[in-house]
Amino acid sequence: MTTSIAPLDSLGRVHFIGIGGVGMSAVARIMVARGVPVSGTDAKDLPVMHDLASAGARIAVGYHQDNLADAQTIVAGSAIRADNPELAAARAAGLPVLHRSEALAATMAGHRVVTVAGTHGKSTTTSMIAVLLKAAGVDPSFAIGANVPALGVNAAHGTSDIFVAEADESDGSFLNYRPLIAVVTNVEADHLDHYGTPEAVFASFDNFAALLPADGVLLACADDAGARALAERTASQGTTRVLTYGTSDDAGIRLFDGGPGAVSVAVGDKVHRVELQVPGRHNALNAAAAFAVAVELGVEPEAAAAALGHFTGASRRFELKGQGRGVRVYDDYAHHPTEVRAALSAARSVAGGNKVHVLFQPHLFSRTREFAKEFAEALDAADTALILDIYAAREDPVPGVTSALIADQLATGRLVAAGEAVDALAAVAHDGDVVLTVGAGDVTAYGPVIVEALGG
Structure with a gap:
């Protein structure tokens, strides 16, 4: 495109x-x-x-x-x-x-552009970068695919020459941007309704990295096999600089993640503690990416690490909707098996030794067909998994493709009708438990209703 x-x-x-x-x-x-x-x-x-x-x-x-x-x-x-x-x-x-991406690209002209791409984590990482830069005294323009409480909006015109934007790979439109710094959080097969094959997805990320100029940099997550492979392929071309981040020993920006309150990043031999307010290893990795971008743009490492403490999350990214009877209710946009696993991992870290109950709404018939087994495996990490009907979005129904493809493979879950979902969750959740609504569709509307049913 x-x-x-x-x-x-x-x-x-x-x-x-x-x-x-x-x-x-x-x-x-x-x-x-x-x-x-x-x-x-x-x-x-x-x-x-x-x-x-x-x-x-x-x-x-x-x-x-x-x-x-x-x-x-x-x-x-x-x-x-x-x-x-x-x-x-x-x-x-x-x-x-x-296309929206072409209009956005027009607003980027004359700026040092930072784009964040990846199968998962784009909105959160882009939000982190924007919040970090503003807290560090830089005023970037930014465009994010989610509202960010710490920023008050999802987009703004800044006074600096830096422009931070989420780069959506779902339809190939991320190839319309011309970044100086390109972050790739991960690369997995997804959006096969557009690409057709996993190989075509990987090729599109190669094309994305090829957009970088000679003085640009690709920042790739060393902990993700797809992003690491992209980094290696790009480095072999010798046309732009490649820097990795993650917990791997060979990562250029090292992440040390000991859980909540024990996250730090290192450049060389210097370790910088990060006061991260959002849970989960995936968010610690996103923070390492944001830190790397800031340092590349000239922010002092100490200031970058401290500024990450201002990030409180993005809308629909493990967002607390409220609580009742001691049960906390969160909402997450996760709609790919890897994202579901990450959301449930974060929920486990918050719940401690208590139970996690999830209400999941599959998004798209094509994605459900391709990843039913993987969704079931991810959802089995919950103590209770209730599955709603597929949210069709832009797609027409596909014969034989229903939420039962996932539910029938679950060890601890079942299909649930929309009208009984709230009561079913309220019945199983107890003091200290976490309830998580998950999906890219209208399942987000259930969160406040569940809180109300819990007496919150």
Whole structure:
């Protein structure tokens, strides 16, 4: 999907179709802050649209071709169908239509760009980098695929020449960016509905690393086999510098993870303690990546390590929703087996010797079909695993593919109807236990309801 990127000042009035989405609103927010005339629409009236209207964007609810008005460039969200009246009218009028990533790339021009890619951990790591830099006295522009409590928003125009952005590999659009520093947290087979084969996924990351200039750097996680292999392949090309981070002895940035309160990172022989407020080995690795980026950008190591203590998490990334009867309820966006394992590992560390109960909603028929066995193995780490029906998102049903493909392989779990999920969890959870809602769909809405059922 590589393309030439238009300069921001050449876009004219920009109209966003689907402006309420977290990724779309991020780009729109930055454009408005930079003086670009922006308009946008969405099917629903969402809070972020009011924020954008207050900032100066022209916002409408509902799709109609008249909403295009005097727009000169169109940005369409990935969920927008070809028969959307605004998109159809734009194409009929011959207006340029940009993918969200192309619009974001236009806002990056003239900046030192840091992109974070990987099958998992992108939003959290990007958030950590932005929070760290701001706490260390740097004011970056940033665009993140999740709201970040410590930042108050998911995107902003900063005063420095640094731009930090999450780079989404799901549809290959991360190839539209031109980073100076590229972080790769991990590389696994996923989004096979787009790529077709694992080999095509790995090749796309090779192409991503190849975007780096001679004075750039690839920061790859040495603890992940896919990212390590990418680092080795990139280093063999000799065209850009490669630096690894992780617990491995040969990592350039060493992570020492003794659990909560005992996390530190090392550059050379100098060890720096990190006051990390989020649990789990995966978050410790994300913190090591953020530390490495900051040091590459000239932040003193001591200041970088201290600044990580300001990160309190990202929305839907092991986010505490509340508690009742001594039971803590968390929500996590995990939708790949590796992410589910990481979320449950974090829940175990928080629960101590108490039990962990999970409500999981599979995301996409294609992903459920490909990874049913792996999902079941990951979910069996919970004491109770309840499985909802598949959240279809953009896909049509696939014959024979249901949540039973996962549930039938579970040792400690079962399918549960939406109407009985809350009562079932409230019945099994006791003082000190952790309840975790997991998935990329609307399972997130269950968290507050579970808290209420627990008397919280």
